Amino acid sequence: MRSITKNIGSTYSEPQKGDINISDIKKVLIIRPNHRLGNQLLLTPLVQEVINTFQDCEIDLFVKGGVAHPVFENYKQINKIIKLPKKPFNNLFQYAKSWVSIKQKTYDLVINGDKNSSSGRLLTQMAKAKIKVFGDVNETIQKNFKDHEHISKYPVYNLRHYLSKLGFSSQDKDMPVLDIKLNDSEINKGKTVLNNITKNDKKTICIYTNATGNKCYSEEWWETFYSRLKLEYSNYNIIEMLPIENISKINFKAPHFYSKDLREMAAIIHNTSIFIAADNGVMHLASASLTPCVGFFSVTNPNIYAPYGNGSVALHTNKTTIDDWIKAIDGILK
Numbered sequence: 481m482r483s484i485t486k487n488i489g490s491t492y493s494e495p496q497k498g499d500i501n502i503s504d505i506k507k508v509l510i511i512r513p514n515h516r517l518g519n520q521l522l523l524t525p526l527v528q529e530v531i532n533t534f535q536d537c538e539i540d541l542f543v544k545g546g547v548a549h550p551v552f553e554n555y556k557q558i559n560k561i562i563k564l565p566k567k568p569f570n571n572l573f574q575y576a577k578s579w580v581s582i583k584q585k586t587y588d589l590v591i592n593g594d595k596n597s598s599s600g601r602l603l604t605q606m607a608k609a610k611i612k613v614f615g616d617v618n619e620t621i622q623k624n625f626k627d628h629e630h631i632s633k634y635p636v637y638n639l640r641h642y643l644s645k646l647g648f649s650s651q652d653k654d655m656p657v658l659d660i661k662l663n664d665s666e667i668n669k670g671k672t673v674l675n676n677i678t679k680n681d682k683k684t685i686c687i688y689t690n691a692t693g694n695k696c697y698s699e700e701w702w703e704t705f706y707s708r709l710k711l712e713y714s715n716y717n718i719i720e721m722l723p724i725e726n727i728s729k730i731n732f733k734a735p736h737f738y739s740k741d742l743r744e745m746a747a748i749i750h751n752t753s754i755f756i757a758a759d760n761g762v763m764h765l766a767s768a769s770l771t772p773c774v775g776f777f778s779v780t781n782p783n784i785y786a787p788y789g790n791g792s793v794a795l796h797t798n799k800t801t802i803d804d805w806i807k808a809i810d811g812i813l814k
Contacts, residue, residue: 670747
């Protein structure tokens, strides 16, 4: 599919400098047809960039599955979430209906949020819009920004570069971070849940020991690391967030909690001092709760998926030692 769709957009006739005013951009479609939690959370910086750039705009999202609803629940600028079914062959009518719906509305701007998504490129081509950003990373971006590989950052750099070609002022502001936009009520409820777990006033370290496939570290690895955490941070609570499978790589030795509510999970994490996990969707949820994260990487590329902002760090465990990990945690906590 990538071979077939790689040239889509090459014949698109781009607007010229002066053709579009920034105030003309009112209706925006962002396309990211992936059902995974992490990928929906990694879309939040681009959504923020659009909101910050185009005042009073309304945004439609084209995604897959239902996880976008809790992720973007508190984004008032989101007008509509168009969903592809998570299992398209079981829902062919709904799948086709979602694709067709793209042609039923005219947008001012359409953005493909993933340059590697064949369906994203096709949908961007199909959509009716004055401006289309297909997602290819320009050489200028690669040259000027060392972090251009990051899956959350390059769509923002792309949009800024594209708008600069249209004559809009260059955007040199900070890169938006992942943000699920917890409100005060959610944060206070999370604090109450955390206090019921720890039953003291000490600061809290939260760990998450699960991950998918070969990103998941062994029980022995986590047991060793957990023992070191207890030794180094005896003045902190150490709690474990359990995955949906309700399993623990440290055999439930730490106080723990379990929830299927994404926003509740984020609110609890928000009230902790640091979140430590392997690369996975919950790590990105923690990052979107605005808590400092330590992300462990062994098979995936931290240049693409690293947590960033809020003091977060990524560590490649094949190139570092447990002493390096503790030093990184110290840099956040001390």
